[in-house]
Amino acid sequence: MTVFLAIALVAAAVGSGLIAGVFFAFSTFVMAALERLPTEQGIAAMNSINVTIVRSPFMMLFVPTAILCVVIAVFALLNWRTPPAMWMLAGGALYVVASFISTIAFNVPLNDALAKVSGSGPDATALWATYLKDWTWWNHVRTVACLLASASFVRAMMVL
Numbered sequence: 001m002t003v004f005l006a007i008a009l010v011a012a013a014v015g016s017g018l019i020a021g022v023f024f025a026f027s028t029f030v031m032a033a034l035e036r037l038p039t040e041q042g043i044a045a046m047n048s049i050n051v052t053i054v055r056s057p058f059m060m061l062f063v064p065t066a067i068l069c070v071v072i073a074v075f076a077l078l079n080w081r082t083p084p085a086m087w088m089l090a091g092g093a094l095y096v097v098a099s100f101i102s103t104i105a106f107n108v109p110l111n112d113a114l115a116k117v118s119g120s121g122p123d124a125t126a127l128w129a130t131y132l133k134d135w136t137w138w139n140h141v142r143t144v145a146c147l148l149a150s151a152s153f154v155r156a157m158m159v160l
Helices: 002-036 039-053 057-078 085-115 122-159
Strands: none
Touching: 002 039, 002 057, 002 085, 002 122, 039 085, 039 122, 057 085, 085 122
């Protein structure tokens, strides 16, 4: 069982670390680059990204990592007295709650609202400004959560 747990922890650490990197890229330069574009072009570019990402390999990493994190968290709860349990639960909770669920609860609705805008006019400009601020803030949350989840899984492996 220890070998399977170690493999799961490595996979979760790598998965959450890779997702943190994607989110980090958006937080540090992608959204800033989109903000520099005229509103209509920025909205069109972000809408294109949002359509593309759900059909990309990103989803084949994002969702399975969430499932793996749930499994690790449940295993931690069932084996609470073991040394890595606290770190496993922390990593699982950080990824699932602060990354996966926050994506569904905050970023996706913002994306859906943006998809309904034509890209021109005062309403589009106001929505785009709000979108940039709110979406990026929640993306910062996801970035930090994924990075902390990855570190928690690494720590769990160290005490395993």
